[in-house]
Amino acid sequence: MSKSLFRSPRGTRDILAPESTRRHQLVNRFGEIAERSGFGLLESPIFEDVSVFQRIGASTDIVTKELFEFNDKGNPPQRLALRPELTAGVCRAFAQHRPTVPWKVWYHGPQFRYERPQSGRYRQFMQVGAETLGSDDPHADVEMIGLGLSFYEAVGLRRVRLLLNSLGDVESRSAYRYALTRYLQQRSTELTEQSLATLGVNPLRVLDSKRPADQPVISEAPVMTDFLTEESAAHFQEVQDCLDGLDVSYELAPRLVRGLDYYTRTTFEFVTDSLAAAQNAVGGGGRYDGLVESLGGPSTPGIGLALGVDRTLLACEAEGVLAEVSSAVRVFVVDTVGGSQAVGLCDRLRRAGISTDRAFDRRSMKAQMKLADRSEARIAVIVGPDEQSEGVVSVRDLRSHAGQQKIPEADTVKTVKRLLSTLS
RNA sequence: GUAGCCGUAGCUCAGGGGUUAGAGCGCCGGGUUGUGGUCCCGGAGGUCGGGGGUUCAAAUCCCCUCGGCUACCCCA
Numbered sequence: 001m002s003k004s005l006f007r008s009p010r011g012t013r014d015i016l017a018p019e020s021t022r023r024h025q026l027v028n029r030f031g032e033i034a035e036r037s038g039f040g041l042l043e044s045p046i047f048e049d050v051s052v053f054q055r056i057g058a059s060t061d062i063v064t065k066e067l068f069e070f071n072d073k074g075n076p077p078q079r080l081a082l083r084p085e086l087t088a089g090v091c092r093a094f095a096q097h098r099p100t101v102p103w104k105v106w107y108h109g110p111q112f113r114y115e116r117p118q119s120g121r122y123r124q125f126m127q128v129g130a131e132t133l134g135s136d137d138p139h140a141d142v143e144m145i146g147l148g149l150s151f152y153e154a155v156g157l158r159r160v161r162l163l164l165n166s167l168g169d170v171e172s173r174s175a176y177r178y179a180l181t182r183y184l185q186q187r188s189t190e191l192t193e194q195s196l197a198t199l200g201v202n203p204l205r206v207l208d209s210k211r212p213a214d215q216p217v218i219s220e221a222p223v224m225t226d227f228l229t230e231e232s233a234a235h236f237q238e239v240q241d242c243l244d245g246l247d248v249s250y251e252l253a254p255r256l257v258r259g260l261d262y263y264t265r266t267t268f269e270f271v272t273d274s275l276a277a278a279q280n281a282v283g284g285g286g287r288y289d290g291l292v293e294s295l296g297g298p299s300t301p302g303i304g305l306a307l308g309v310d311r312t313l314l315a316c317e318a319e320g321v322l323a324e325v326s327s328a329v330r331v332f333v334v335d336t337v338g339g340s341q342a343v344g345l346c347d348r349l350r351r352a353g354i355s356t357d358r359a360f361d362r363r364s365m366k367a368q369m370k371l372a373d374r375s376e377a378r379i380a381v382i383v384g385p386d387e388q389s390e391g392v393v394s395v396r397d398l399r400s401h402a403g404q405q406k407i408p409e410a411d412t413v414k415t416v417k418r419l420l421s422t423l424s
Numbered sequence: 425g426u427a428g429c430c431g432u433a434g435c436u437c438a439g440g441g442g443u444u445a446g447a448g449c450g451c452c453g454g455g456u457u458g459u460g461g462u463c464c465c466g467g468a469g470g471u472c473g474g475g476g477g478u479u480c481a482a483a484u485c486c487c488c489u490c491g492g493c494u495a496c497c498c499c500a
Contacts, residue, residue, distance in 0.1 A: 066499095117493090119494080278496090283500070306500065366458085382458085382459075
Protein backbone atom coordinates (compact mmCIF):
# COMPACT_ATOMS: atom_id res chain seq x y z
CA MET A 1 0.00 0.00 0.00
CA SER A 2 2.92 2.28 0.52
CA LYS A 3 3.97 1.48 -3.02
CA SER A 4 1.12 3.19 -4.75
CA LEU A 5 1.43 6.89 -5.10
CA PHE A 6 -2.24 7.62 -4.73
CA ARG A 7 -5.05 6.14 -2.78
CA SER A 8 -8.76 6.74 -2.83
CA PRO A 9 -9.62 9.85 -0.83
CA ARG A 10 -10.61 9.50 2.76
CA GLY A 11 -13.99 7.94 3.28
CA THR A 12 -14.20 6.65 -0.29
CA ARG A 13 -13.37 3.25 -1.64
CA ASP A 14 -13.13 1.18 -4.77
CA ILE A 15 -15.66 -1.54 -4.91
CA LEU A 16 -14.29 -4.45 -6.85
CA ALA A 17 -16.02 -7.27 -8.58
CA PRO A 18 -17.94 -9.60 -6.80
CA GLU A 19 -19.09 -6.99 -4.29
CA SER A 20 -19.90 -4.41 -6.91
CA THR A 21 -22.12 -6.96 -8.61
CA ARG A 22 -24.06 -7.54 -5.43
CA ARG A 23 -24.60 -3.84 -4.97
CA HIS A 24 -25.75 -3.55 -8.52
CA GLN A 25 -28.23 -6.35 -7.93
CA LEU A 26 -29.51 -4.63 -4.83
CA VAL A 27 -30.16 -1.42 -6.73
CA ASN A 28 -31.88 -3.30 -9.52
CA ARG A 29 -34.03 -5.15 -7.07
CA PHE A 30 -35.21 -1.89 -5.58
CA GLY A 31 -35.88 -0.47 -9.03
CA GLU A 32 -38.00 -3.45 -10.02
CA ILE A 33 -40.08 -3.16 -6.88
CA ALA A 34 -40.51 0.59 -7.28
CA GLU A 35 -41.47 0.38 -10.93
CA ARG A 36 -43.97 -2.31 -10.07
CA SER A 37 -45.67 0.37 -7.95
CA GLY A 38 -45.61 2.99 -10.65
CA PHE A 39 -42.45 4.86 -9.76
CA GLY A 40 -40.30 6.06 -12.65
CA LEU A 41 -36.54 6.39 -12.56
CA LEU A 42 -35.23 9.90 -12.06
CA GLU A 43 -31.64 10.72 -12.87
CA SER A 44 -30.67 14.03 -11.37
CA PRO A 45 -27.35 15.86 -11.09
CA ILE A 46 -24.76 14.89 -8.56
CA PHE A 47 -24.19 18.57 -7.77
CA GLU A 48 -26.62 21.45 -7.42
CA ASP A 49 -26.56 25.08 -6.50
CA VAL A 50 -25.63 25.10 -2.85
CA SER A 51 -28.85 26.94 -2.01
CA VAL A 52 -30.88 23.91 -3.02
CA PHE A 53 -29.38 21.99 -0.17
CA GLN A 54 -29.52 24.84 2.26
CA ARG A 55 -33.30 24.56 2.07
CA ILE A 56 -32.94 21.23 3.85
CA GLY A 57 -32.53 23.08 7.09
CA ALA A 58 -30.37 25.57 8.88
CA SER A 59 -29.87 23.34 11.90
CA THR A 60 -29.04 20.26 9.89
CA ASP A 61 -25.42 19.18 10.20
CA ILE A 62 -25.57 17.78 6.71
CA VAL A 63 -25.73 21.27 5.26
CA THR A 64 -24.04 23.31 7.93
CA LYS A 65 -20.82 21.37 8.18
CA GLU A 66 -20.79 18.31 5.98
CA LEU A 67 -21.17 19.80 2.50
CA PHE A 68 -18.57 19.39 -0.22
CA GLU A 69 -18.75 22.87 -1.72
CA PHE A 70 -16.96 24.47 -4.64
CA ASN A 71 -17.19 27.27 -7.16
CA ASP A 72 -17.53 26.71 -10.88
CA LYS A 73 -15.51 28.70 -13.39
CA GLY A 74 -18.21 31.19 -14.29
CA ASN A 75 -17.93 34.92 -13.75
CA PRO A 76 -19.31 35.42 -11.23
CA PRO A 77 -18.84 31.84 -10.15
CA GLN A 78 -21.76 29.72 -9.10
CA ARG A 79 -21.54 28.16 -5.69
CA LEU A 80 -22.16 24.44 -6.06
CA ALA A 81 -22.21 21.48 -3.74
CA LEU A 82 -22.07 17.72 -4.11
CA ARG A 83 -25.42 16.38 -3.07
CA PRO A 84 -25.52 15.21 0.54
CA GLU A 85 -28.93 13.60 0.03
CA LEU A 86 -31.35 13.25 -2.83
CA THR A 87 -34.71 14.62 -1.78
CA ALA A 88 -33.78 18.27 -2.22
CA GLY A 89 -32.64 17.65 -5.79
CA VAL A 90 -35.85 15.78 -6.58
CA CYS A 91 -37.91 18.69 -5.27
CA ARG A 92 -35.84 21.12 -7.30
CA ALA A 93 -36.49 19.01 -10.38
CA PHE A 94 -40.18 19.01 -9.58
CA ALA A 95 -40.26 22.78 -9.19
CA GLN A 96 -38.38 23.13 -12.47
CA HIS A 97 -40.42 20.75 -14.64
CA ARG A 98 -43.82 20.89 -12.97
CA PRO A 99 -44.81 17.36 -13.89
CA THR A 100 -48.40 16.29 -13.37
CA VAL A 101 -49.08 15.05 -9.89
CA PRO A 102 -48.78 12.72 -8.22
CA TRP A 103 -45.23 12.47 -9.40
CA LYS A 104 -43.67 9.22 -8.33
CA VAL A 105 -39.97 8.74 -8.84
CA TRP A 106 -37.28 6.39 -7.69
CA TYR A 107 -33.54 6.92 -7.87
CA HIS A 108 -30.18 5.57 -6.88
CA GLY A 109 -26.75 7.00 -6.72
CA PRO A 110 -23.87 8.30 -4.70
CA GLN A 111 -24.11 11.05 -2.14
CA PHE A 112 -21.41 12.95 -0.35
CA ARG A 113 -21.00 14.07 3.21
CA TYR A 114 -17.83 15.41 4.71
CA GLU A 115 -17.71 13.49 7.94
CA ARG A 116 -15.49 11.19 9.85
CA PRO A 117 -15.65 7.77 8.24
CA GLN A 118 -16.30 4.59 10.13
CA SER A 119 -17.98 1.34 9.36
CA GLY A 120 -21.24 1.86 7.50
CA ARG A 121 -20.42 5.53 7.17
CA TYR A 122 -18.53 6.92 4.21
CA ARG A 123 -17.93 10.26 2.59
CA GLN A 124 -19.31 8.83 -0.62
CA PHE A 125 -22.15 6.46 -0.03
CA MET A 126 -25.00 4.93 -1.97
CA GLN A 127 -28.68 5.22 -1.49
CA VAL A 128 -31.74 4.05 -3.29
CA GLY A 129 -34.91 5.96 -2.68
CA ALA A 130 -38.27 7.12 -3.89
CA GLU A 131 -40.51 10.16 -3.61
CA THR A 132 -44.17 10.86 -4.20
CA LEU A 133 -44.92 14.52 -4.77
CA GLY A 134 -48.27 16.18 -4.99
CA SER A 135 -50.38 14.10 -2.64
CA ASP A 136 -50.86 14.15 1.09
CA ASP A 137 -53.08 11.11 1.07
CA PRO A 138 -52.08 8.83 3.97
CA HIS A 139 -52.23 6.00 1.45
CA ALA A 140 -49.19 7.54 -0.24
CA ASP A 141 -47.37 7.33 3.09
CA VAL A 142 -48.33 3.71 3.44
CA GLU A 143 -47.29 2.92 -0.11
CA MET A 144 -43.89 4.47 0.58
CA ILE A 145 -43.37 2.53 3.79
CA GLY A 146 -44.51 -0.61 2.02
CA LEU A 147 -41.96 -0.02 -0.70
CA GLY A 148 -39.17 0.00 1.85
CA LEU A 149 -40.43 -3.11 3.57
CA SER A 150 -40.83 -4.97 0.28
CA PHE A 151 -37.25 -4.18 -0.55
CA TYR A 152 -35.87 -5.53 2.70
CA GLU A 153 -38.04 -8.56 2.33
CA ALA A 154 -36.85 -9.10 -1.24
CA VAL A 155 -33.20 -9.05 -0.25
CA GLY A 156 -33.98 -11.47 2.55
CA LEU A 157 -33.47 -9.32 5.63
CA ARG A 158 -35.54 -10.50 8.55
CA ARG A 159 -34.35 -8.42 11.43
CA VAL A 160 -35.60 -5.05 10.23
CA ARG A 161 -38.02 -3.12 12.39
CA LEU A 162 -40.16 -0.17 11.38
CA LEU A 163 -40.23 2.82 13.69
CA LEU A 164 -43.07 5.24 13.12
CA ASN A 165 -43.83 8.73 14.31
CA SER A 166 -45.59 11.89 13.28
CA LEU A 167 -43.94 15.27 13.59
CA GLY A 168 -47.19 17.06 12.89
CA ASP A 169 -47.81 20.10 10.79
CA VAL A 170 -46.42 23.56 11.39
CA GLU A 171 -49.03 24.37 14.02
CA SER A 172 -48.57 21.16 16.01
CA ARG A 173 -44.87 21.39 15.74
CA SER A 174 -44.54 24.87 17.15
CA ALA A 175 -46.81 24.00 20.07
CA TYR A 176 -44.70 20.95 20.75
CA ARG A 177 -41.44 22.77 20.30
CA TYR A 178 -42.56 25.30 22.85
CA ALA A 179 -43.54 22.67 25.40
CA LEU A 180 -40.42 20.64 24.83
CA THR A 181 -38.15 23.64 25.12
CA ARG A 182 -39.74 24.63 28.39
CA TYR A 183 -39.42 21.14 29.74
CA LEU A 184 -35.78 20.79 28.70
CA GLN A 185 -34.93 24.17 30.12
CA GLN A 186 -36.46 23.20 33.44
CA ARG A 187 -34.23 20.18 33.59
CA SER A 188 -31.24 21.74 31.88
CA THR A 189 -28.92 21.01 34.78
CA GLU A 190 -29.38 17.31 34.11
CA LEU A 191 -28.49 17.57 30.42
CA THR A 192 -25.05 17.10 28.90
CA GLU A 193 -23.23 20.10 27.55
CA GLN A 194 -23.75 18.90 23.99
CA SER A 195 -27.47 18.57 24.46
CA LEU A 196 -27.62 22.06 25.86
CA ALA A 197 -25.98 23.33 22.71
CA THR A 198 -28.45 21.40 20.58
CA LEU A 199 -31.29 22.79 22.63
CA GLY A 200 -30.37 26.27 21.48
CA VAL A 201 -30.42 25.28 17.80
CA ASN A 202 -33.14 22.68 17.48
CA PRO A 203 -34.75 21.37 20.66
CA LEU A 204 -36.35 18.40 18.89
CA ARG A 205 -32.96 16.99 18.12
CA VAL A 206 -32.08 16.70 21.77
CA LEU A 207 -34.35 13.66 21.66
CA ASP A 208 -31.84 12.04 19.31
CA SER A 209 -29.06 11.99 21.87
CA LYS A 210 -27.57 8.61 22.60
CA ARG A 211 -25.61 9.82 25.59
CA PRO A 212 -26.64 7.79 28.64
CA ALA A 213 -26.62 10.87 30.86
CA ASP A 214 -29.40 12.44 28.79
CA GLN A 215 -31.67 9.45 28.82
CA PRO A 216 -33.59 10.09 32.08
CA VAL A 217 -34.57 13.56 30.90
CA ILE A 218 -35.46 12.37 27.42
CA SER A 219 -37.55 9.46 28.57
CA GLU A 220 -39.80 11.74 30.57
CA ALA A 221 -40.04 14.45 27.95
CA PRO A 222 -43.42 15.38 26.47
CA VAL A 223 -44.14 13.53 23.24
CA MET A 224 -45.02 15.02 19.89
CA THR A 225 -48.06 12.91 19.33
CA ASP A 226 -49.80 14.56 22.27
CA PHE A 227 -49.55 17.88 20.48
CA LEU A 228 -50.88 16.96 17.06
CA THR A 229 -53.67 19.06 15.65
CA GLU A 230 -56.86 17.22 14.94
CA GLU A 231 -56.01 17.07 11.26
CA SER A 232 -52.49 15.78 11.77
CA ALA A 233 -53.70 13.26 14.31
CA ALA A 234 -56.32 11.99 11.88
CA HIS A 235 -53.71 11.70 9.14
CA PHE A 236 -51.40 9.76 11.41
CA GLN A 237 -54.23 7.52 12.56
CA GLU A 238 -55.15 6.72 8.98
CA VAL A 239 -51.57 5.74 8.25
CA GLN A 240 -51.59 3.40 11.22
CA ASP A 241 -54.94 1.92 10.32
CA CYS A 242 -53.75 1.14 6.82
CA LEU A 243 -50.57 -0.45 8.09
CA ASP A 244 -52.64 -2.54 10.50
CA GLY A 245 -54.86 -3.54 7.62
CA LEU A 246 -51.82 -4.75 5.73
CA ASP A 247 -50.60 -6.65 8.77
CA VAL A 248 -47.46 -4.57 8.84
CA SER A 249 -45.91 -4.49 12.26
CA TYR A 250 -44.42 -1.26 13.47
CA GLU A 251 -43.39 0.42 16.67
CA LEU A 252 -44.60 3.86 17.56
CA ALA A 253 -41.52 5.90 18.34
CA PRO A 254 -42.73 9.23 19.66
CA ARG A 255 -39.18 10.43 20.07
CA LEU A 256 -38.05 9.58 16.56
CA VAL A 257 -37.01 12.92 15.13
CA ARG A 258 -34.58 12.31 12.27
CA GLY A 259 -31.92 14.74 11.36
CA LEU A 260 -33.40 16.55 8.42
CA ASP A 261 -35.34 19.64 9.34
CA TYR A 262 -37.80 19.43 6.48
CA TYR A 263 -39.80 16.52 7.82
CA THR A 264 -43.46 17.01 8.71
CA ARG A 265 -46.17 14.61 9.78
CA THR A 266 -45.29 10.99 9.06
CA THR A 267 -41.68 10.04 9.72
CA PHE A 268 -40.28 6.57 9.84
CA GLU A 269 -37.04 4.73 10.12
CA PHE A 270 -35.98 1.20 9.37
CA VAL A 271 -33.57 -0.17 11.93
CA THR A 272 -31.84 -3.50 11.98
CA ASP A 273 -30.98 -5.54 15.02
CA SER A 274 -28.07 -7.19 13.28
CA LEU A 275 -25.85 -4.10 13.26
CA ALA A 276 -24.48 -1.96 16.06
CA ALA A 277 -26.54 1.02 17.11
CA ALA A 278 -24.20 3.46 15.40
CA GLN A 279 -25.20 2.17 11.99
CA ASN A 280 -28.45 0.36 12.66
CA ALA A 281 -30.51 2.89 10.70
CA VAL A 282 -30.62 1.19 7.32
CA GLY A 283 -33.24 3.47 5.86
CA GLY A 284 -35.79 6.09 6.63
CA GLY A 285 -38.00 8.78 5.34
CA GLY A 286 -41.05 10.86 5.86
CA ARG A 287 -43.21 13.71 4.71
CA TYR A 288 -41.86 17.10 3.74
CA ASP A 289 -44.92 19.11 2.89
CA GLY A 290 -43.13 22.45 2.69
CA LEU A 291 -39.95 21.61 0.84
CA VAL A 292 -41.04 22.15 -2.76
CA GLU A 293 -42.47 25.52 -1.89
CA SER A 294 -39.26 26.57 -0.20
CA LEU A 295 -37.47 25.76 -3.47
CA GLY A 296 -39.69 28.14 -5.39
CA GLY A 297 -42.26 25.63 -6.56
CA PRO A 298 -45.98 25.53 -5.88
CA SER A 299 -47.09 24.42 -2.46
CA THR A 300 -46.78 20.68 -2.84
CA PRO A 301 -46.91 17.91 -0.27
CA GLY A 302 -44.39 15.13 -0.60
CA ILE A 303 -43.23 11.94 1.01
CA GLY A 304 -40.14 9.92 0.38
CA LEU A 305 -37.71 7.40 1.63
CA ALA A 306 -34.04 6.65 1.27
CA LEU A 307 -32.39 3.34 1.95
CA GLY A 308 -28.66 2.97 2.48
CA VAL A 309 -27.13 0.48 0.11
CA ASP A 310 -23.91 0.14 2.09
CA ARG A 311 -25.66 -0.55 5.35
CA THR A 312 -28.21 -2.83 3.79
CA LEU A 313 -25.32 -4.86 2.48
CA LEU A 314 -23.69 -4.89 5.91
CA ALA A 315 -26.93 -6.16 7.36
CA CYS A 316 -27.19 -8.81 4.64
CA GLU A 317 -23.72 -9.95 5.54
CA ALA A 318 -24.55 -10.03 9.23
CA GLU A 319 -27.67 -12.07 8.55
CA GLY A 320 -25.99 -14.26 5.98
CA VAL A 321 -28.47 -13.56 3.20
CA LEU A 322 -28.10 -12.54 -0.44
CA ALA A 323 -25.99 -15.37 -1.76
CA GLU A 324 -22.66 -14.92 -3.43
CA VAL A 325 -23.05 -14.20 -7.11
CA SER A 326 -21.63 -16.94 -9.24
CA SER A 327 -19.28 -16.44 -12.12
CA ALA A 328 -20.94 -15.26 -15.27
CA VAL A 329 -18.52 -17.13 -17.50
CA ARG A 330 -19.60 -20.45 -18.93
CA VAL A 331 -16.90 -21.20 -21.46
CA PHE A 332 -13.15 -20.72 -21.38
CA VAL A 333 -11.11 -20.77 -24.56
CA VAL A 334 -7.63 -22.25 -24.28
CA ASP A 335 -5.39 -21.59 -27.24
CA THR A 336 -1.72 -22.53 -27.16
CA VAL A 337 -1.22 -21.91 -30.85
CA GLY A 338 -1.29 -18.20 -30.36
CA GLY A 339 -2.89 -17.39 -33.68
CA SER A 340 -6.13 -15.58 -34.16
CA GLN A 341 -8.17 -18.71 -33.46
CA ALA A 342 -8.97 -17.76 -29.86
CA VAL A 343 -10.10 -14.33 -30.98
CA GLY A 344 -12.47 -15.80 -33.53
CA LEU A 345 -13.79 -18.53 -31.25
CA CYS A 346 -14.51 -16.10 -28.43
CA ASP A 347 -16.21 -13.73 -30.80
CA ARG A 348 -18.50 -16.41 -32.20
CA LEU A 349 -19.37 -17.83 -28.81
CA ARG A 350 -20.10 -14.41 -27.38
CA ARG A 351 -22.21 -13.39 -30.34
CA ALA A 352 -24.18 -16.57 -29.78
CA GLY A 353 -24.94 -15.29 -26.28
CA ILE A 354 -22.56 -17.58 -24.42
CA SER A 355 -20.42 -15.82 -21.85
CA THR A 356 -16.86 -16.67 -22.66
CA ASP A 357 -13.43 -15.79 -21.34
CA ARG A 358 -9.93 -16.69 -22.46
CA ALA A 359 -6.28 -16.41 -21.52
CA PHE A 360 -3.81 -13.95 -22.94
CA ASP A 361 -0.05 -13.81 -23.38
CA ARG A 362 0.43 -17.27 -24.92
CA ARG A 363 0.67 -19.00 -21.62
CA SER A 364 1.35 -22.71 -21.34
CA MET A 365 -1.41 -25.26 -21.63
CA LYS A 366 -1.13 -25.96 -17.94
CA ALA A 367 -1.37 -22.29 -17.02
CA GLN A 368 -4.35 -21.74 -19.28
CA MET A 369 -6.15 -24.77 -17.90
CA LYS A 370 -5.59 -23.40 -14.43
CA LEU A 371 -7.20 -20.16 -15.47
CA ALA A 372 -10.05 -22.06 -17.04
CA ASP A 373 -10.60 -23.86 -13.79
CA ARG A 374 -10.47 -20.71 -11.74
CA SER A 375 -12.93 -18.97 -14.03
CA GLU A 376 -15.53 -21.54 -12.99
CA ALA A 377 -16.44 -22.04 -16.60
CA ARG A 378 -18.29 -25.24 -17.32
CA ILE A 379 -16.57 -26.00 -20.57
CA ALA A 380 -13.10 -25.49 -21.98
CA VAL A 381 -12.64 -25.13 -25.72
CA ILE A 382 -9.06 -26.10 -26.47
CA VAL A 383 -6.95 -25.34 -29.52
CA GLY A 384 -3.44 -26.71 -29.72
CA PRO A 385 -1.20 -27.53 -32.69
CA ASP A 386 -2.95 -30.88 -33.23
CA GLU A 387 -6.39 -29.36 -33.34
CA GLN A 388 -5.24 -26.60 -35.57
CA SER A 389 -3.76 -28.94 -38.16
CA GLU A 390 -6.89 -31.11 -38.11
CA GLY A 391 -9.27 -28.16 -38.26
CA VAL A 392 -10.93 -29.19 -35.02
CA VAL A 393 -11.22 -28.00 -31.43
CA SER A 394 -11.26 -30.08 -28.26
CA VAL A 395 -14.21 -29.57 -25.98
CA ARG A 396 -13.80 -30.53 -22.36
CA ASP A 397 -16.30 -30.66 -19.53
CA LEU A 398 -14.45 -29.08 -16.63
CA ARG A 399 -16.62 -30.55 -13.94
CA SER A 400 -16.49 -34.20 -14.75
CA HIS A 401 -13.80 -36.68 -15.62
CA ALA A 402 -15.50 -37.62 -18.83
CA GLY A 403 -12.52 -36.58 -20.89
CA GLN A 404 -12.79 -34.47 -23.98
CA GLN A 405 -13.90 -34.75 -27.55
CA LYS A 406 -12.70 -33.30 -30.80
CA ILE A 407 -15.25 -31.60 -32.97
CA PRO A 408 -14.99 -29.70 -36.24
CA GLU A 409 -14.01 -26.14 -35.55
CA ALA A 410 -17.05 -24.89 -37.46
CA ASP A 411 -19.40 -26.77 -35.14
CA THR A 412 -18.04 -25.17 -31.96
CA VAL A 413 -20.94 -22.89 -31.16
CA LYS A 414 -23.54 -25.49 -31.94
CA THR A 415 -21.83 -28.17 -29.87
CA VAL A 416 -21.07 -25.93 -26.92
CA LYS A 417 -24.66 -24.75 -26.84
CA ARG A 418 -25.95 -28.29 -26.84
CA LEU A 419 -23.50 -29.36 -24.17
CA LEU A 420 -24.36 -26.45 -21.90
CA SER A 421 -28.03 -27.22 -22.09
CA THR A 422 -27.57 -30.91 -21.33
CA LEU A 423 -24.90 -30.47 -18.68
CA SER A 424 -26.53 -27.91 -16.44
C1' G B 425 -15.29 18.34 15.48
C1' U B 426 -13.92 15.21 20.47
C1' A B 427 -11.79 10.63 22.50
C1' G B 428 -9.48 5.65 22.38
C1' C B 429 -7.09 1.56 19.63
C1' C B 430 -4.26 0.28 15.25
C1' G B 431 -0.91 0.75 10.38
C1' U B 432 4.91 -5.11 8.76
C1' A B 433 4.33 -8.83 1.36
C1' G B 434 -1.80 -8.52 -2.93
C1' C B 435 -4.75 -10.58 1.77
C1' U B 436 -4.72 -12.35 7.18
C1' C B 437 -1.08 -11.74 10.64
C1' A B 438 3.94 -13.11 13.60
C1' G B 439 8.36 -10.36 15.05
C1' G B 440 8.15 -5.15 20.44
C1' G B 441 16.06 -1.80 20.19
C1' G B 442 21.29 -5.66 17.49
C1' U B 443 23.67 -9.69 11.63
C1' U B 444 20.76 -10.29 4.51
C1' A B 445 12.41 -9.00 8.18
C1' G B 446 9.02 -14.14 8.56
C1' A B 447 4.46 -17.62 8.08
C1' G B 448 -0.16 -19.04 5.86
C1' C B 449 -3.21 -17.91 1.74
C1' G B 450 -2.87 -15.78 -3.13
C1' C B 451 0.31 -15.08 -7.54
C1' C B 452 4.17 -17.04 -11.17
C1' G B 453 7.12 -21.37 -12.79
C1' G B 454 8.26 -26.63 -12.59
C1' G B 455 7.09 -32.04 -11.37
C1' U B 456 10.33 -35.36 -18.22
C1' U B 457 8.37 -32.16 -23.27
C1' G B 458 -0.31 -30.49 -24.92
C1' U B 459 -4.55 -30.47 -19.95
C1' G B 460 -7.20 -27.68 -14.50
C1' G B 461 -9.24 -28.70 -9.57
C1' U B 462 -5.42 -32.58 -4.80
C1' C B 463 -0.19 -33.15 -3.71
C1' C B 464 5.25 -31.97 -3.99
C1' C B 465 9.35 -28.52 -5.28
C1' G B 466 11.00 -23.71 -6.54
C1' G B 467 10.38 -18.35 -7.37
C1' A B 468 8.78 -13.32 -7.45
C1' G B 469 6.92 -9.71 -4.19
C1' G B 470 8.26 -5.36 1.59
C1' U B 471 13.00 1.44 1.67
C1' C B 472 7.98 -2.50 8.22
C1' G B 473 2.14 4.10 6.04
C1' G B 474 5.15 8.94 5.50
C1' G B 475 8.46 12.65 7.88
C1' G B 476 11.48 14.09 11.87
C1' G B 477 14.00 12.81 16.50
C1' U B 478 16.64 9.63 20.44
C1' U B 479 20.66 5.84 19.94
C1' C B 480 26.87 3.01 18.16
C1' A B 481 22.32 0.60 16.27
C1' A B 482 15.10 1.72 15.16
C1' A B 483 9.96 -2.42 12.06
C1' U B 484 10.77 -2.07 17.49
C1' C B 485 11.33 4.01 21.73
C1' C B 486 9.49 9.54 21.25
C1' C B 487 7.03 13.59 18.34
C1' C B 488 4.32 15.13 14.04
C1' U B 489 1.49 13.73 9.91
C1' C B 490 -1.55 10.62 6.75
C1' G B 491 -4.74 6.49 6.72
C1' G B 492 -7.90 2.55 9.07
C1' C B 493 -11.11 0.98 13.06
C1' U B 494 -14.40 2.18 17.37
C1' A B 495 -17.48 5.41 20.36
C1' C B 496 -19.62 10.35 20.76
C1' C B 497 -21.70 13.53 17.13
C1' C B 498 -24.52 12.96 12.66
C1' C B 499 -27.14 9.92 9.65
C1' A B 500 -27.77 5.87 5.23
